Amino acid sequence: MEADFVILSLTPILIGCFAAMACALPGNFLMLRRQAMLGDAISHVVLPGIVVAFLFTGSASTWAMMLGAGAAAMVSVLLIEGIRRLAGVEPGAAMGVTFTTMFALGVLLLEGSGAGAVHLDVEHALYGNLESLIWLDATGWESLVDPVALAGLPPELGRMAAVFALIAIAGFIFWRPLELATFDEGFARALGLPVQAISLGLVAAAAMACVAAFTAVGSILTIAMLICPPAAARLLTDRLPLQVALSLGLALLSAVGGYVLAGYGPMWFGLPNSLSAAGMIATLSGLCLALAAAFGPHRRAA
Template identity: 50%
Template sequence: MGGMTGFLSIDLPAILAATFACLSCALVGNFLVLRRQSLMGDAVSHAVLPGIVAGFLVAGTRDTFPMLAGALVAALVAGVLIELVRRLGKVEAGAAMGVVFTGMFALGVVLIEQGAARAVDLDADCVLYGQLEAVLWFGPTDLSSLADPAVWSTLPRQVVQVAVVFFLCLALIVLFFKELRLVSFDPALADTLGIPAGLVQHGIVALTAIAAIAAFEAVGSILVIAMLICPPATARLLTDDLKAQVALSLLVGGITGVGGMSWAPSGRWPWGLRRR
């Protein structure tokens, strides 16, 4: 498979998956960076393991929905536990995250070693680095075939998943931008004005969990952490205006998503040319 067909079937879906994953993580990461909770993404990516295993145990299947649902519940539980440890233990947020996500990761390993969970096939390389090379789209044969709606209905599940999550994150951030901005810069003032800072914080954790879990299958836990932190941190260095920061983080995220795939380990450019 080569030429345009190879690009449409192999390169394009991987580029789309990587780019949408980067965009959704960059959006949410802006508010983690502002709240100095950048390692929340690291905590979430480790804490979801027991949820994935629990989803398998409850459903008895490795289908995507039950395992993603379990991962989301685990991520939300981790967010609540981090806040409880921070407040009750009177420790700084980084220490609370370290305690919670290492504990939950250990719990996930224990669950894997028990009973029916032994049937779960977890490849360490896939967990760390994802499987972008497995995102294949066999519908299109040439550019003209993209005009056929039936071809788009065969778009890989991973691409649809991260695209839906990106637009969900975008819609929620646009809708609650004022509240997110106020809570990120001055949570005490937000509480005074009747905006529940704690609830907004849990919402940020939930969005982080959704973005990380959606991207997890395609790009792995290491790149999810980088996607949550690097684009918004880069944008933060370039501007002090939050709206401009969000826009710049999307630009950086889009460039890195496409650029990262351009220098894939296979040595092949997305448009089918070989690097020298």
Template identity: 40%
Template sequence: MGWTHFDTWIVIIGALAALACALPGCYLVLRRMSLMGDAISHAVLPGLAIAFLVTASRASWPMFIGAAAVGMLTALLSGWVERFGKVEAQAALGVVFTALFALGLILIRMAADHVDLDADCVLYGEIELAPLRTAAIAGANIPTAALVTGGMLLVNVLVLGLLYKEMKISAFDPQLATTLGINASAMHYLLMGLVAATVVSAFESVGSILVIAMLIVPGAIGHLLSDRLSVMIGIAAIVAVLSSVLGHVGAITLPPLIGFEDTRTAGMMVVAAGGLFVLAMLFGPRYGLLSRAITQLGLGLRIAQEDMLAMLYRLEEQGQQPAVVRADQLGATLDLGPMRRRLLRHRLHRSGRVTRTAEGYALTDAGRSFARDLVRTHRLWETYLDRYTGTPSDHLHVAAEQLEHATSATLQRALAERTGSPPTDPQGKHIPAPRDDTGPRA
């Protein structure tokens, strides 16, 4: 792979465009307005076409002003359609942006005979050619695309940094923002203006369609990995840069490996962002699919472990000394599969609450103390539910069994005080005395 200064500039331009898109994109994700980025990126086409028809040139400022104006118009029209048309917000956006996008395509075809306008360039971008168009700055030739996207990034950083608190409160709770004296509507339309301006600035590098991914995917990944806005924005910025680097490297190296001559760098940047999103969706520490599966497995094993300890204790209450459960009975009693049975036996051995005998599994002293405390919690819940909630007697056991696994020592003491520490539960079963060790459960 031969790397030149053109490749470096392509990565820098892509990273600047992605960063500029990611910052307002985080707020779109928080506001559940991801479709707004899609809508504005498509709906600005009429503004571009009108600017071309009026000026008969591709000068940056007329194009920027026309597209930004139509982008703001998209936000206003969608709000009006939602308010006066009594339709859902996403439906209003769909109506407005598809109509404006269709109008833009018609105007582009009309303008194509009079100005040098390539519809594919508007839609898909030409980041590979962006380093060829330069401007002399302090004796150095800087690509104009880097200046435009870098300038837009600076504007976004300044505006969103200065209004960080106002934007944050307005994104999470517009009503609260209004009561605090923050004009939530002004914050909304300011954000829409930034989105429109950012979309236009990114046309040259990633185009109208591919900018949507840069606007939403980094923020979506940040939201998957963190619930704090500041951390979310930081993650989105890192993802934006990584997408640019990985995308261009992939565009250079991957096509020959799969039998293609080449591919577009902007498209590979989106593929890279999509790959990063899949990784976050699978391995995110809180919302990742695999992480949640592991957490649910651990929770299920903890509940099964506690159920087994309580079962052994109840057998001892019935006079079986010592109470023993055979290994082949373990899965059938607790409705566990082979893998979960093995994991459960490992956890029980490690906890020191059961011991393996020739006949099966029996409680240790530590396990008996823990199980007695669990059974006490269960029967206190049955008493409380029977007295204060009117739960039918045949439903008490199931409800108490669910609650006992989420009851802390403090809550158990509160239950005992509320119910008057009765000696027996509604079925007449003895409620064990509280154990001296009230430490956390393992």
């Protein structure tokens, strides 16, 4: 039983946890800036980047797709900021214009370039392939100290851990400027802080988290983790450091609890098939938000 857990469940749970926390960290500040739907925009704009990456490299490898998706995400970030500042429209409208235009461009490129070999599986784009990221080389807990077995870990685990660590370190280093620019942009500008660069860095961090998580957990979980844990934490406290800590805890709770419920919940009710792990994790995070909205001490102020 323990060996089965290590082989089949340990790495998907860890990848889900790192993805959830990597998205929740920038999600706190995006929510406070009323840019929480940026993740939805990014999940749409990766399509043209994937197609262009295939046309340049002739390969559908993971790293080629990741680089293309990342480049498209950065272009979308620049477009959103440019439209918002130059045209004076509110952030939601800028995001809507950008992600619909980029997604349409991706469809046109896919149809007009003969790049049909780039197979975009709708199910994996929505739900990811979390359940398939198993550790076949493991034999049990002793594999955690076995270099041969560790070499067979799914590459998504290292990638998501590295992205989470990078975002966490950057957030710690730039905490004070980011906090000032988020709550009082005018005061931050008066202090000489590079407000535009801070905003661009924040959305770049969100884009990096979304792109890294997209292939593993899909767009549904990515969007849910950007929004639900930070929003639920905001309803529980009005102190930013505690809010960030609570959002990470709720992200972990949703990732672990959602995966367990998706895999074992149907058996508890006598159902034959398991459920989508990403879908259940997103559902549990939404339930946490609903409970915080109903019973949180700051629900009226928020």
